[in-house]
Amino acid sequence: MHSPADSLAPDWLVVPDDANDLPTAVWPASAARDDDGTLTLAGIPATALAQTYGTPLLVLDEDEVRSRARSFRIAFDEAAAENGTTAQVYYAGKAFLSTAVARWVVDEGLRVDVCTGGELEVALAAGVAPASLGFHGNNKSVAELERAVEVGVGTIIVDSAIEIERLAAITARTDAVQRVLVRVISGVHAETHDFLATAHEDQKFGFPLPDAAIAVARIREIPGLEFAGLHCHIGSQIFGVAGFRESAERVLELHAALLAGGPVPQLNLGGGFGIAYTSVDDPTPIETLAGEIVAAVAAGCAARGIAVPALSFEPGRAIVGTAGVTLYEVGTTKDVELESGAVRRYLSVDGGMSDNARPALYGAQFSARLASRLGVGAPQLSRVVGKHCESGDIVVDHEYLPGDVVPGDLLAVPSTGAYCASLASNYNHVARPPIVAVRDGRSTVIVRGETLADVLSRDAGILVGDEARA
Numbered sequence: 001m002h003s004p005a006d007s008l009a010p011d012w013l014v015v016p017d018d019a020n021d022l023p024t025a026v027w028p029a030s031a032a033r034d035d036d037g038t039l040t041l042a043g044i045p046a047t048a049l050a051q052t053y054g055t056p057l058l059v060l061d062e063d064e065v066r067s068r069a070r071s072f073r074i075a076f077d078e079a080a081a082e083n084g085t086t087a088q089v090y091y092a093g094k095a096f097l098s099t100a101v102a103r104w105v106v107d108e109g110l111r112v113d114v115c116t117g118g119e120l121e122v123a124l125a126a127g128v129a130p131a132s133l134g135f136h137g138n139n140k141s142v143a144e145l146e147r148a149v150e151v152g153v154g155t156i157i158v159d160s161a162i163e164i165e166r167l168a169a170i171t172a173r174t175d176a177v178q179r180v181l182v183r184v185i186s187g188v189h190a191e192t193h194d195f196l197a198t199a200h201e202d203q204k205f206g207f208p209l210p211d212a213a214i215a216v217a218r219i220r221e222i223p224g225l226e227f228a229g230l231h232c233h234i235g236s237q238i239f240g241v242a243g244f245r246e247s248a249e250r251v252l253e254l255h256a257a258l259l260a261g262g263p264v265p266q267l268n269l270g271g272g273f274g275i276a277y278t279s280v281d282d283p284t285p286i287e288t289l290a291g292e293i294v295a296a297v298a299a300g301c302a303a304r305g306i307a308v309p310a311l312s313f314e315p316g317r318a319i320v321g322t323a324g325v326t327l328y329e330v331g332t333t334k335d336v337e338l339e340s341g342a343v344r345r346y347l348s349v350d351g352g353m354s355d356n357a358r359p360a361l362y363g364a365q366f367s368a369r370l371a372s373r374l375g376v377g378a379p380q381l382s383r384v385v386g387k388h389c390e391s392g393d394i395v396v397d398h399e400y401l402p403g404d405v406v407p408g409d410l411l412a413v414p415s416t417g418a419y420c421a422s423l424a425s426n427y428n429h430v431a432r433p434p435i436v437a438v439r440d441g442r443s444t445v446i447v448r449g450e451t452l453a454d455v456l457s458r459d460a461g462i463l464v465g466d467e468a469r470a
């Protein structure tokens with residue numbers, strides 16, 4: 001059924017037969033509707049979650065995180081075994097890190113990749129074995145590097161010549177031997193948003209391939225550093241294997257050359273595996289990706305007559321992305337008539353770019369469903385917007401939602417587990433929402449929400465709590 005607003009719909013968006021359905025690729029496996037039509041997550045009605053914890057609320061499905069972590073581990077283990085090598089999967093904590101999530105992924109056999117001192121402390125507090133941590137970053141401070149070496153971080157991925165000298169000094173001082181990988185720029189431009197592509201030449205990460213050879217030679221001279229291999233991450237939200245294959249091919253050329261100067265036991269090909277945000281995204285199953293990427297590396301090694309190195313990968317989004325669902329309450333609705341005569345429906349919710357900056361930052365598309373009941377109105381093209389003082393404060397740019405959505409309804413936005421909480425801000429002095437894990441009908445706060453007092457307490461001129469009462 002078409003409404004006058006359909007002329008505003010992008011080509012990719014199809015009018016759903018049922019605007020209450022839950023397309024499997026974008027929802028956690030546990031998402032369902034109960035008898036009265038309420039969305040349930042891990043068996044818990046969205047209405048009950050909203051009542052207990054308030055909205056906005058980020059709900060993280062523990063079994064979804066665990067099963068995705070397990071699938072990655074098994075897929076890469078099997079692909080590596082078939083090609084005569086081993087593979088390690090590091091969970092890229094930048095996608096979303098809390099002590100609970102770190103424990104779940106480690107429990108499922110993953111290691112953890114951190115990229116700041118803050119993420120390192122979360123992983124350590126979760127009890128992750130330091131030896132199973134990888135530490136990234138293009139500008140790690142001396143204090144961060146000292147802490148990493150002191151606690152025994154397994155691998156530091158070095159990003160600059162200056163960092164190599166800092167590590168040389170730290171290891172000389174502490175008599176430590178630190179294993180390092182060298183991050184390289186393969187020159188492959190992954191087909192993704194410019195800000196999400198990291199292996200083309202003109203950006204801040206890693207060493208161009210010729211400089212990397214010099215960096216490795218220098219590392220091999222330093223008694224406190226153990227060179228373990230090369231690292232390359234081509235970008236994020238990538239579909240298909242072409243970019244990984246091309247990048248591996250280029251990096252293997254250097255890898256093979258470096259063997260002349262000593263061992264090169266490892267190769268880390270980074271993360272970046274894409275997920276579905278809307279019903280039109282169709283990510284390739286991880287078993288297929290793992291099989292094809294590892295086979296391509298093995299073929300590249302065979303062509304050069306070298307052994308297949310131990311491989312590592314660093315998925316973040318693909319582990320945690322579809323495990324997250326954000327619940328919002330609708331506050332106002334508005335039909336705006338445009339010059340063309342088309343009418344766009346705006347649904348304003350009680351969060352926005354402070355809890356999900358991805359649409360504003362990357363033009364990212366999301367989807368949404370009415371969560372508190374079944375809609376009965378015909379599907380109506382709608383734009384879900386936040387409460388911030390900015391017209392780019394869009395949560396879901398284009399979605400067909402039942403035409404009868406009214407203030408007080410709950411909307412659920414799926415695929416918000418990755419890079420939403422981790423990019424959250426206090427824009428407009430809005431408090432960041434709590435994060436609740438759900439599993440088997442039970443919910444647990446894993447990151448508490450901020451109160452307005454928390455937010456205000458940073459202003460030196462505002463007295464809050466005991467101070468204000470004194």
Ligand code: LLP
Binds near residue numbers: 092094196358
């Ligand atoms: N390894 C390295 C070295 C990385 O820089 C990243 C992501 C990953 C692994 C994990 O990539 P993933 O598997 O999650 O795609 N804020 C952006 C994404 C930034 C990605 C940064 N690096 C977004 O919301 O799309």
